[in-house]
Amino acid sequence: MLASSHTCGFSFFSIPFYLHTSSTDIMTINSDKLVSTFLKLVQIDAVSLRERPVVDFLRERMDELGLFWIEDDGAVPYGGDAGNLIVQTHPGHEPVLFFCAHTDTVRPTRDLVPRIEDGVIRSSGDTILGADNRAGCAILLTVLEQIAAHPQQYPPAEFIFTFAEELGLYGAAALKPEHLRAREGYVLDSSRPPGQYVAQTPSFAALDIEMIGKPAHAGVEPELGINALNMAVDFLRDFPTGRINDNTVANIGVISGGEASNVVPGTISMKGEIRSFDMQELKQRVRAAADRAAEVAQRHGGSMRFKDKIEFEGFTIDPEEPVCTRLHAAMRALNLEPEPQVYSGGSDANIFNARGRRAINIGIGAKKPHSNEEHIAIADMEIITRLVLELLAGRY
Incomplete structure (x- = not known):
């Protein structure tokens, strides 16, 4: 299953990157495209270990954007049909941060009919919406589109799309050390509202x-x-x-x-x-x-x-750690008040922290996950997309 593709339309080695600018261009997102991407992703029926259609969708977009990606073979021992997808924005350079979302849904989204009412996306009530965690995937894909358009304005980063998180964090646990080189990062998989994040788990x-x-x-x-x-x-x-x-x-x-x-x-x-x-x-x-x-x-x-x-394994993030102070500064730049939370569940952040990579699970606003009442506000997806861009582009 191990596969790789490097189809960059520009050379990261011939341009200076991370030229911080006050321009708003690099913080501008296309909301309609973000929503369109999310709707396409949630209508792909791909539960844990049957995630090939979603991974193929992401791989095709990476090729269109000219970004370097690797798919590992971590799902093979579990009988899965798709592995972790790792995207490197500036191959050959040491990544500063990593970002993560998972590609599986806990239940099928077959025959999903999404509807938008008052700026909130819901299912028709017969299935889950799949915002957990296709919203995270859509946000990171939108960020990658922005990086591909303005590569000089962002530092090197890794984007990890893990498999079978819902079954027990299988993908994160199977990730090889060479595919996660950044020491700090953020997971986009908490149902908490924007501004809240998981600082401690058991x-x-x-x-x-x-x-x-x-x-x-x-x-x-x-x-x-x-x-x-x-x-x-x-x-x-x-x-x-x-x-x-x-x-x-x-x-x-x-x-x-x-x-x-x-x-x-x-x-x-x-x-x-x-x-x-x-x-x-x-x-x-x-x-x-x-x-x-x-x-x-x-x-x-x-x-x-x-x-x-x-x-x-549980973790506790100290508010003075760089991974936390950076998040606080980026949130405040977007008028979000940081609110650390204690959460009794687990996420890929638990695996990363256990391996010495400091990781925070950020609230993205996906309400009532795993239920047919699951929903997410478009405004929440927009602000989290800007938050990821701010974490990358800001000097914190």
Whole structure:
């Protein structure tokens, strides 16, 4: 799947770039084209690991703009049909910043009929809109069009379009180090309004627990069975859920098993999670859950399987870090008041921060994501497009 194309219509090596200017030309965007691009993107049905149509759309636009791009093979182990798309604005030069959006939607947008009412784009109500995260893709594509038109006015940057974010940040995790060289960047994937950004997230551990007993006929010889449901109840009795303290929450959200009403349940599966702003506490609680499951299984004469996985590590962005002070200055230049937020979910920013790349997830205003009521204001897409341009063109 590894592919690359370098079809630049001009030479980045023969022109001086990043000649900062007060001209408004480099901050001017074509709102109609931004909306048109967004509408085209959301009408492409491409869920996680089936993102080839969206990636092809982006690749074709890069070729038209004469920009250098690489598509990696990161999706191959997952059976995906398209990898991460990496666009380098000034190949051969060290990138100053990176920007990221993901190409998948959490649910299909097949037969989507978008409508615009009072400056807000919605679906007809039968599907999601797909603003999460096609709005981010449309914004970054619009920025790339501006860079291609005024290459001297912007510093080198990387634009990353990741695959399968919705399944568990697969694309960001698969990204090779050589394809992300900038040390700082911004992810356009928060549903918060413009001005707000994610400054802190918890770490997240997924739990997959199976209590294994012994099936038997419940009406004839139940004493020959080992009831896995009783084992699960015993485990859950001492597994704390809900808000445990200021740092940590836990949940068991799926419980399944059993074969029939007249069979002693031989296997019960439980899926859950623990999230904590304290990684040490998170690991301790995962170990305690595993020990508890083993103790319960032994006492009942059964067995158990316990799997855990750190889906993402949390991060905290200090307001004095350059990645944050730059964002604050750019926001204020556009009359946005910066508002740091704590968010309990994850994004590609978690992967980047865990790898030493300081990244902030910026609010783009996509409201009610993952639902048929999802919508986004055109004005919010416009201001975030200008914000990205300001981050690049401003001297912060």
